Amino acid sequence: METSESLSAYKQNKSVKDRLRHHFLTWLRLTNQPVVKLYRGFGTNASLTVHGSVFRRSALPRKTYRNSIFLNLFGLLRLFLVRPYPHATVRILAGDQLAETQSDTDGYFRVDVPLTKSLSCGWHTVHAQLIAASSENVLNECEGQVLVPPHTEFGCISDIDDTFLVSHSATILKRLKVILTRNAHSRQPFEGVVAHYQLLAEANSGSNATNPFFYVSSSEWNLYDYILEFSKKNGLPEGVYLLSPLKQFSEVFKTGQGKHMTKFARIVRILEAYPNQRFILLGDDTQEDPNIYAALVRHFPERIVAVYIRQVHGKNEPKTRDILREVEVAGVPICYFAHSADARKHSLELGLIAT
CATH class of the missing domain: 3.40.50 (Rossmann fold)
Known part of the structure; x- marks a missing residue:
C-alpha cells in the first residue's frame, strides 16, 4: 500500500509535469483546452448547413507574419499538432433554431438546420457550444458565418x-x-x-x-x-x-x-x-x-x-x-x-x- 508521503510525491511530480507541459504548449502557441471551431457554412432561406471541428488540442491564431524560414516552418508544423475531439456533443444556434450533433472520429461535424423563418440573402452569424458529456456544462463556444447566396446568373x-x-x-x-x-x-x-x-x-x-x-x-x-x-x-x-x-x-x-x-x-x-x-x-x-x-x-x-x-x-x-x-x-x-x-x-x- 502506498504511503501518504509517496502519494504526495506522486501528486507533486504530476503537478510539475503538468506545469512543464503547459509551458511547452504555450511556447508552441497550442492549447489543451477543449475548443469548438466553426467554418464558413452555406444554406438557403429554408435551411442552413453548419459545420466545424472540435479539438482536444488546437493551435492559437498566429499574431505576426515575419519573413523568417524558422518561424514559417514552426507556424505551419504546429497546425498539424492538433488533436481532434471525437464523439463530442455540439449545440448549434442558427437563425431561430437549436440543433445538436456529434463530431465524428476526426472531430468534424456537419448538421443541416431547417429554419422556420426565412433569412435574407447574405452572411449570417451562427453559434456553437461544446457540451460536456457528463453534464450540460458549456466547455467552449464560438460563432461563425453562413452564406445564403442570392440567385444570380452564376x-x-x-x-x-x-x-x-x-x-x-x-x-x-x-x-x-x-x-x-x-x-x-x-x-x-x-x-x-x-x-x-x-x-x-x-x-x-x-x-x-x-x-x-x-x-x-x-x-x-x-x-x-x-x-x-x-x-x-x-x-x-x-x-x-x-x-x-x-x-x-x-x-x-x-x-x-x-x-x-x-x-x-x-x-x-x-x-x-x-x-x-x-x-x-x-x-x-x-x-x-x-x-x-x-x-x-x-x-x-x-x-x-x-x-x-x-x-x-x-x-x-x-x-x-x-x-x-x-x-x-x-x-x-x-x-x-x-x-x-x-x-x-x-x-x-x-x-x-x-x-
Whole structure:
C-alpha cells in the first residue's frame, strides 16, 4: 500500500509535469483546452448547413507574419499538432433554431438546420457550444458565418492550390518547400487571378449582390485559417471553404494529397443545395480537377456554365486536353490557359464579365 508521503510525491511530480507541459504548449502557441471551431457554412432561406471541428488540442491564431524560414516552418508544423475531439456533443444556434450533433472520429461535424423563418440573402452569424458529456456544462463556444447566396446568373466553384495559390502540387518537394518556408502573407497568387475572380464575383449580379464563390480543395482543415488569411490579404472574393479531413503531424508530408473523389462529392453537395443555380468551375491540371470537372459535366450538363483549367504541369497537358475535349463536345465552353489574362479574355468573350 502506498504511503501518504509517496502519494504526495506522486501528486507533486504530476503537478510539475503538468506545469512543464503547459509551458511547452504555450511556447508552441497550442492549447489543451477543449475548443469548438466553426467554418464558413452555406444554406438557403429554408435551411442552413453548419459545420466545424472540435479539438482536444488546437493551435492559437498566429499574431505576426515575419519573413523568417524558422518561424514559417514552426507556424505551419504546429497546425498539424492538433488533436481532434471525437464523439463530442455540439449545440448549434442558427437563425431561430437549436440543433445538436456529434463530431465524428476526426472531430468534424456537419448538421443541416431547417429554419422556420426565412433569412435574407447574405452572411449570417451562427453559434456553437461544446457540451460536456457528463453534464450540460458549456466547455467552449464560438460563432461563425453562413452564406445564403442570392440567385444570380452564376456562381463559382474554385480549387485553391495551383488554381489561384502558387503551390507546386505536382512536385512534392517543391510543394513542401513553399508550404514549409512561407506563410499566408508571403505566399503568392498567380498574376492576374485576383482581378479575374473579382470580375466574376461582380459580373451581372445586380445591386448589393455578388456571385457566390465556393472554394473546394484537397488541402486539409488544418490549413483553414492559413488559407482564409491568404485570401483576405490578397483580396479574393469572400466565399465558403470546403476542405479535406484533418491530418496529424505524422501525415504533414502528405498535405494536399487527400482522396480527390471526395472533392467530387463536396461539389455535388453545393450543386444539390442550389438546384436552380448554374456554376463556373475553376481548377488546374496538377492533380484530378480535369477528371472531376468532366464527371460533373456528365452528371449535370445543364448546370455548368464553363470550365477553366490552369496549365501548370506540362506532363499532364496531352491527357488534360483529351479530357477537356470531351467537356467541350458536351456543349460546355472550356478554357485551358497558362496565364490569367487568357482566362479573363475568354470570360469577356463569353459575356460572363464586362471590361
